[in-house]
Amino acid sequence: MKGKPDDPKETKVYLRMKKRITVPPGSTVRLGAVARLLAEPPLLERLQQLPLYTHRKEDGNRVVIDVLQIIKTLREKAPATMVETYGDPQVLIMVEENGASxxxxxxxxxxxxxxxxxxxxxxxxxxxxxxxxxxxxxxxxxxxxxxxxxxxxxxxxxxxxxxxxxxxxxxxxxxxxxxxxxxxxxxxxxxxxxxxxxAYVIADEMRKKAGRVEEKSDG
Structure with a gap:
């Protein structure tokens, strides 16, 4: 990310994406919920609370967050960090009601x-x-x-x-x-x-997301 490798102010963050999480409808998904982080304690607490996505009804009950989306958020909110990612490049978010009988x-x-x-x-x-x-x-x-x-x-x-x-x-x-x-x-x-x-759901959601991006660019 931003900063030179020998920049003394640069902080390295290690990030491992989870495969799948479940959230209630309308909730805000934060970085600490979709990934395991390793960083200095003050920075770690702040990064875990970074909002990545807020569920909307029109999004359905399946959402995929890509690691590039996370890196983009970190560049905006913590530009002095350098991210090392491990594991899967996407996390699948299943939206389900918690109060089911x-x-x-x-x-x-x-x-x-x-x-x-x-x-x-x-x-x-x-x-x-x-x-x-x-x-x-x-x-x-x-x-x-x-x-x-x-x-x-x-x-x-x-x-x-x-x-x-x-x-x-x-x-x-x-x-x-x-x-x-x-x-x-x-x-x-x-x-x-x-x-x-x-794997199928993630690939299908990524394909739909790519199609929506192409429609917006054509429009």
Whole structure:
């Protein structure tokens, strides 16, 4: 930024952009909310309170702040600082109401839980039907005991518990309890899915912003 590298009055500020934040409608987004800063304490407190953007209703519920916008603000408000940026070049701002009631979310959670529970059960039963699991159990029971058994419950019941235990071990979680700190496959998929959504939304918002700038310049 402004100033020579050997300028004794120049202060260096290290800045790392966050990936995504959530703010209520109509709020003012400040620098300390969208980035982590490292600077001298008096300057740090002042920079954290710098306003970058105030939400307007016509902006919708998704806004992207670019690192160049932050550098422009710092040049205007703190011209004697030199900025070193790290991390992502944009931060995604999601505008959401803070006072949303918990009951609709709880109802959606229960409905989704029931849907997944019965859906998973039907999927397992259909799989067992496709591979003729009943006949396999009967054959295994005959090989172990030498007797024909239509319902070898002594074999099927432990097998059913084993399927459930295997799912618990695979997902590394039972309710809120984790067995270790290793992420399970579902968490990895959700992380990848969220990262892809953030990347798409940021690219889409940047494209829209570029289109609006071109329209203004043409006009």
């Amino acid at each position: 918990a009951s609709p979310r709880a109802a959606v959670l229960v409905a989704a839980w029931l849907l997944l529970f019965f859906g998973a059960g039907l999927a397992i039963m259909n799989f067992h039907t496709d591979v003729s699991m009943k006949e396999v159990h009967q054959r295994l029971a005959f090989l172990l005991t030498g007797k024909e058994t239509i319902h070898p419950l002594w074999f099927q019941i432990p097998y059913s518990f084993g399927v459930g235990l295997g799912m618990i071990i695979f997902f590394n979680r039972i309710f809120r309890r984790r067995f270790n700190e290793e992420p399970n496959p579902l968490e990895l998929e959700m992380y990848t899915y969220q990262e892809n959504i953030n």
